[in-house]
Amino acid sequence: MADTINIVIADNELSEREKLKSMLANEADFQIVGEARDGREAADLVRRERPRILLIKEDLPVQNGLAVAEQLTTEMPEVGIILILTGSEGEEVWHKMLRAGIREFMTRPIAADRLIEEVRKVARLQEKQNRRTGATPSVITPAEGPKHQIITVTGPRGGCGKTVIATNLAVALAGGSDKVAIVDLNLWGGDIAMLLDMTPRRSLGDLLPGFGGIDYDVVDSVMGKHGCGVSVLAAPLTGTFDGSTLSRYMVQGILEALREHYEFTLVDTGYANLESTLAAMDYSDVILVVVGMDLPRLRDGKLYLKNLLAANYPKEKIRVVVNRAGGSREIPAGEVESILEFPVLAQLPNDEGLVASSVNLGQPFVTNSPNRPLSRALQNLAEGLAPSAAAAAGKKRSGGRWFSFMQ
Ligand SMILES: Nc1ncnc2c1ncn2[C@@H]1O[C@H](COP(=O)(O)OP(=O)(O)O)[C@@H](O)[C@H]1O
Ligand SMILES: [Mg+2]
Known part of the structure; x- marks a missing residue:
C-alpha cells in the first residue's frame, strides 16, 4: 500500500517496545520511525518525526504519557495517539483522558490483531479529521457551529413517561435527518x-467485551437505524447482561463517541441511582427531569430536584418536564412550579389513547399523529431544546409559549 503509516513507540521497557514492534512488523505499510524511553523523549521525537501514530505508555518516567498525549493533542492534532494502559489506572486517569479528548487506548495485555486494527482505525480517523480541519489545525474541537448536545432523560421514579418522551423527542429533533442518536x-x-418497532440484532450488551478502545465505529457497529433517521443503541436483551457492570467510563466513552457524530444524543435512563445513569447525567449538556402530574409525584420531583442541586448538578443544565398534565383534577400550571420550586420547561398533556396506540403500533406519535396536542407539545419541546433543528424539520411553532397547548 502506498500510504505509509509512520509510528513512534514510547515505552520505558525495552522488552515491551520489542513486543510492540514485532506485532507491527508484518504490516507492509507500517513503519516504525522512532522509539522513546520516556515522556520527554517521546514528545521531542514526535515533533521531529511527525508520525501519523504515537503509541505511548501512560506510566512513563520523566514526563507521564498522558501528559505528553494531552500536550501533543493540542500542539499537533494531526498525530493519532493511542495510549497504552496497564488496566490498574485509577479514576483520575480516566477523567483526565476524557477531559483531554483522548479516546484511543489499549489495555495490556495487547493482542497483535487488535493492535494492528487499532493503529489502522486511528490513522483513518485522524486522516478524516485532518481533511476536515485543513492542513494546519490548531485546536481539536469535535464540531464547528452549534455544539453537539447530549440530553439525558431522567426522573425520580419509573412510570413517569421518560421512555415515551425520550423516544418521541428523538424523532422530533431528527425531523427526518440522521443527526440524532438515542441510547x-x-x-x-x-x-x-419496541416503541420504534425495531428488532435489534445487536445492543449495548454487545459492547461490553470491547471495553478497550470504545470509539464511534465500535459503537456504530451495534446500533440500528430507524426509518425516521434516528440511530438507536438498544438496551441489552432481557436476561443477557448484568447491567450493573456498565461502568461510568464505558458510558462516557460511548457518549463521547456519539457526541462527536450526532448533533443530539438522547439518553433514556432507568434507575436513578445507577452508576451508568449518573455518568450519563454528568456527561450531559441537558438533564431532562420528567415528573408525573399528581401531588405525590410532584413531591417526589421536588425532592429529586433538590438532591440534584445538592449533588452539584448545575441548575442551568436541568430542565423540568411535567408529564400527563390536564387530568380532571388539574393542578394549575403556576402552582406546579411553586410545588417543585423549579421552573418548568414544558407540560405535556395526558393522552392515554394516543400513547397506547403509538406504543402498540411501534410508531412514534410525533410522526404518526403530529397534530395532536401531545405531539405538538413534544415538537415545541424539541424546538425549545434546538430551535434550528425544529425549524429545519419544517415544523411550525404552535404558539410560542410552553403552555400554549393548554389554551
Ligand atoms: N403523556 C402521556 N399520556 C398518557 N400516557 C402516558 C403519557 N406518557 C407516558 N404514558 C404512559 O405511562 C406509562 C409509563 O411511561 P414510560 O415512558 O414507560 O415511563 P418511564 O420510562 O418513566 O418508566 C406507559 O404506559 C406510557 O404509555
Ligand atoms: Mg422507561
Missing part, C-alpha cells in the same frame, strides 16, 4: 426498540 440505558430490558 437505551434501561439495562435490565428497555423499550425503545
